[in-house]
Amino acid sequence: MNHAWDFAAILANWQVLWVGLQGTLTVFAATVTLGLGGGLLVGVCRYAKMPLLRLPSMAFVEVFRNTPVLVQIIWFYYAFPILTGVEVNPFLAATLGISLNTMAFSAEIYRAGIQSIEPGQWEAGKALGMAYQQTLRRIILPVALKRVLPALTNRGIEVFKMSTLASVVAYIETLNQAKLIADLNFNPIESYTTVALIFFVVLYPVVQGTYILERMLRKSE
Amino acid sequence: MEWNFWAVLSDFDLLLLGLVNTLKVTALALTFGVPLGLCLAVLRLSTLRPASAVAAFIIEFFRTTPPLVQLFWFFFALPILIDVRMTPFIASIVTFSIQSSAFFAEIFRGGIQSIDKGQWEGGKAMGMTYAQSMRRIILPQAVRRMIPAFMERAIELLKTTTLVSTVAYTDLMFQANDLAQKTFRPLEVYTVVALMYFVLIFVLSQLSIRVEHRLAKSGDSTLR
Numbered sequence: 012m013n014h015a016w017d018f019a020a021i022l023a024n025w026q027v028l029w030v031g032l033q034g035t036l037t038v039f040a041a042t043v044t045l046g047l048g049g050g051l052l053v054g055v056c057r058y059a060k061m062p063l064l065r066l067p068s069m070a071f072v073e074v075f076r077n078t079p080v081l082v083q084i085i086w087f088y089y090a091f092p093i094l095t096g097v098e099v100n101p102f103l104a105a106t107l108g109i110s111l112n113t114m115a116f117s118a119e120i121y122r123a124g125i126q127s128i129e130p131g132q133w134e135a136g137k138a139l140g141m142a143y144q145q146t147l148r149r150i151i152l153p154v155a156l157k158r159v160l161p162a163l164t165n166r167g168i169e170v171f172k173m174s175t176l177a178s179v180v181a182y183i184e185t186l187n188q189a190k191l192i193a194d195l196n197f198n199p200i201e202s203y204t205t206v207a208l209i210f211f212v213v214l215y216p217v218v219q220g221t222y223i224l225e226r227m228l229r230k231s232e
Numbered sequence: 233m234e235w236n237f238w239a240v241l242s243d244f245d246l247l248l249l250g251l252v253n254t255l256k257v258t259a260l261a262l263t264f265g266v267p268l269g270l271c272l273a274v275l276r277l278s279t280l281r282p283a284s285a286v287a288a289f290i291i292e293f294f295r296t297t298p299p300l301v302q303l304f305w306f307f308f309a310l311p312i313l314i315d316v317r318m319t320p321f322i323a324s325i326v327t328f329s330i331q332s333s334a335f336f337a338e339i340f341r342g343g344i345q346s347i348d349k350g351q352w353e354g355g356k357a358m359g360m361t362y363a364q365s366m367r368r369i370i371l372p373q374a375v376r377r378m379i380p381a382f383m384e385r386a387i388e389l390l391k392t393t394t395l396v397s398t399v400a401y402t403d404l405m406f407q408a409n410d411l412a413q414k415t416f417r418p419l420e421v422y423t424v425v426a427l428m429y430f431v432l433i434f435v436l437s438q439l440s441i442r443v444e445h446r447l448a449k450s451g452d453s454t455l456r
Contacts, residue, residue: 014312014313073434074430076437077429077430077433077434077437078391078426078429078430078433079391079392079394079405079429079433080391081394081395081397081405082394082405082408082422082425082426082429083426085405085408085409085422086422086423086426089412089418089419089422090418090419090421090422090423093418093419094419168296172296172297172298172299173298174298175298175300175301176300176395178300179300179398186298186300186301186304190304193308199304199305199308199309199312200309200312200313202309203301203304203305203308203309204305204309206301207293207297207301207302207305210296210297210298210301211292211293211296211297214296214297215292215296218292218295218296
């Protein structure tokens with residue numbers, strides 16, 4: 012334990028890390044929006060009575076929940092272009108992999124939320140002459156979404172951590188930039204410790220916020 | 233575009249070797265991670281403030297930092313700090329044991345806290361110490377309730393072990409990368425490997441759902 016910690020090279024290269032952090036935030040913003048937004052659609056379809064809607068969404072959820080997200084990212088980067096002829100850059104591969112994975116996971120969260128609503132609510136909507144969609148939109152979803160909010164925030168936290176996987180296909184994000192600094196300055200300890208701290212500092216308050224949110228919602232129910 | 237699985241199938245033994253290594257890492261990380269998680273949970277629940285605070289910090293730190301960052305830290309940084317010979321295998325086991333232990337600790341904590349207070353009082357009334365009550369009364373009931381959450385976490389762990397390929401440990405993902413480069417058949421290789429993961433994880437998930445249903449019937453589950 013006689014390593015002399017020296018963060019000078021990190022501080023001198025803060026701009027490199029800053030560029031990386033911007034990359035992390037970009038991929039996070041894209042994947043969390045697509046993932047949690049698309050997940051609602053899949054979740055509603057997963058709950059639908061029509062087999063034409065239910066079965067494909069079920070298959071989608073099972074496939075993307077039961078394969079590792081890294082396999083998905085790499086598949087989209089190396090295999091998907093051969094299959095479709097579409098050129099895929101690192102950003103697109105990471106976004107596709109993480110978004111689809113998140114859609115599958117959040118679809119199950121939304122479905123659980125919808126299922127947790129008492130059947131009486133559906134009947135009340137029907138009695139008022141509302142169509143299925145109207146009942147869903149006006150009565151069921153507002154309550155269901157409130158109930159699953161903590162689970163969704165947890166998913167968001169997972170997505171933020173998952174963004175580091177984009178470095179595997181050489182997308183420029185925080186971890187990738189730290190690796191660059193570590194290779195050039197021979198300071199892996201300081202570089203990777205800094206990245207770990209960055210993630211901790213960003214996510215710790217969010218996690219604490221989630222706990223508070225959970226407690227508040229439990230009280231209001 | 234023409235699918236050609238011949239190259240993949242003729243080297244299928246390489247993928248099977250990778251699969252064995254994936255299972256090995258998962259099993260070892262579970263072996264160390266579960267007891268370590270229990271220790272963290274007991275510390276976290278202890279009335280001794282400093283012990284509880286340290287455990288809480290360790291748990292939160294490993295839950296809020298990405299596993300890939302942790303893996304890089306243990307592989308590239310730790311050997312400089314404590315002068316050990318680090319191999320991809322050891323780095324993987326260490327990382328995923330500690331990483332999963334943080335999650336297991338929270339499962340243990342939830343399980344232990346879900347046990348009725350009267351059970352503790354019962355133990356005390358019988359003249360048992362804290363440790364005795366924990367071992368003989370609380371944990372046996374708590375563990376039963378935690379099984380579904382455990383299985384879910386173990387499956388998550390299995391999926392996360394794909395990261396070890398980035399430090400060149402020869403798991404299924406690494407073997408896939410290797411084979412894709414050698415055969416120039418990334419489409420077939422990665423599709424087959426995705427299928428292998430799918431079949432493995434799907435079977436395990438179904439198993440865990442079945443166990444969960446059975447426990448839910450008997451009222452023993454803390455999952456949701």
